[in-house]
Amino acid sequence: MSRKRVFASALFTAAALLGAGAVPAAAQSSAAAVSCYGGTRTLTYHYQAAAKEYGTYTTSSRCRDINMRLVTDVPGVFLDACVVFVDHTTKCNNGDAYTTHGTEWGTVATDVKDGTHFVLRVHAYDTDAQNVTFQIAY
Secondary structure, three states: OOOHHHHHHHHHHHHHHHOOOOOHHHHHHHHHHHHHHHOOOEEEEOOOOOOEOOOEEEOOOOOOOOEEEOOOOOOOOOOEEEEEEEEEOEEEOHHHEEEEOOOOEEEEEOOOOOOOOEEEEEEEOOOOEEEEEEEEOO
């Protein structure tokens, strides 16, 4: 088959998919991310020796996970976080373990049911985390 025919065939297939309303998987996951992060809450952590709790929040249908990222341009600053499902326990999820978070979106809890009440428990990764703005999406 000639290159022109292959290209025309691919073009025809793409047009048919678009006309049928099919959305590529990459666009679907991108749209889901936009809607999840559209409800982002911005908070500030001030350094202290003990962990600090934020919330109580209620999960929504926007996100399947509870996500977090730092909003900072200071390199090497991280926060440790976990989620406490307050209607069921006083301990952190994931075996009462914290996960470390930086400037990229990271998951603090996965596959959380809509309408679940939780607090976000945060502590400094090290003393560099004095006043750190961060975001959560849930």
